[in-house]
Amino acid sequence: KTRDLIVTGATLGLTVGNNTPPLNAGNIENKGFEFELGWRDRVGDFSYSVNANLATLKNKVTHIHESITRINGGSFHTYQGLSVFEVGYPAWYFRGYEFTGIDKATGEPTFKTANADGKPSDVDKTMIGNPMPDFTYGLTINLAWKGLDFTLFGTGSQGNDMWMFLTRPDRARGNRLHLLYEDRWTPSNTSGSKPKAGFGATEQYFTSDAMIFDGSYFKIKQIQLGYTLPQKWTKHIFIDNLRFYASLEDFVTITNYPGFDPEVSLNSSTTMGFDKGNYPISKKVLFGINVTF
Secondary structure, eight states: OEEEEEEOOOOOOGGGOSOOOOEEEEEEEEEOOEEEEEEEEEETTEEEEEEEEEEEOEEEEEEOOTTOSOEEOOOBTTBOOOEEEOTTSOTTEEEEBOEEEEOTTTOOEEEOOSSTTOOOOGGGOEEEEOOSOSEEEEEEEEEEETTEEEEEEEEEEESOEEEEOOOOTTSSSSOOOHHHHTTBOBTTBTTOSBOOTTOSOHHHHHTBGGGEEEOOEEEEEEEEEEEEOOHHHHGGGTOSEEEEEEEEEEEEEEEOOOSSOSSOOOSOGGGTTEESOOOOOOOEEEEEEEEEO
C-alpha cells in the first residue's frame, strides 16, 4: 500500500485568500504478482539462455481527504479533468462520456445520458478507460557459438488503454488522421461509424470512449549480432578481448494501436496513457567495438 500521497484539491473557505495547499491525503492499494523464468544450457561450442518475466498490477485508490470528491488530473487544450483520482477506482483513470453511435438522420454522435433529451452533461461522465496495464512482460534470448553471439530483447504491455489526442478537427492547426474520417457519415452513407464532417458535439465526442484505444503492444527493443576475435589474434597487439557488433533497436512493434507509438512517454503520472502526438521512439542502427586491455 502507498499512504499519505501529496495531493491537491481540498476545499478551503474564501476567507483564506490563497490556493489550496498540498495535503498528505491519498492512499493507494497495489496488488500483483511477479514471475521470472530462465533456462541456460551448452551443447558443445553452442550455448544459449532464455529468460522471461511477467508482472501483474491491480491499482485502486482507497482514501482521499474527506473534503474532496475527486481530483482532476490531466487535461488537453480546453478539456479539463480527463484523468481522475477517486476512491474505488484506479489511480488517474480516464473519465468521460460513453459514445453510443451515430444518429443516422443527422450524422451527429450520440452518448449515454441520464436525461431523456440525450444531451450529455458532466453527471453523465464515467470511467471510460484505464492507463494501467493488466500485465507487463519481457523476453531475452542469448545465443553464442564460438566467437559469434546473438541477443534478442523484447518488452510488452497488455490491457492498457490509450487516449488519443491527435483527432481535433475543430482546431485550425495540425494534420488529421485518416481514421477520423474513414467511414464517416454522409447523406449517402448513413450507416457510417464516424460523425459527419463539421459535426457539432466535438467536445463530447473527443472526451468520450470513441477516442480510447487498446494500447497493448510488444516491441523487440534490441537485436544484436556480435563477433569476438580469437585471443590468439589479439594478444600480439596487447588486447585481451576485441568484439565487433551491430545492433537494431526499436525496429519491430506489434500492436493494434492506430497512433504513432503505443510506448508513450510523459513526465506526469496524471497523463499516463495520453497520446498528444509525442515523437515516436526512433529506429536505430548501431555499430560498435568493445575493447578490453
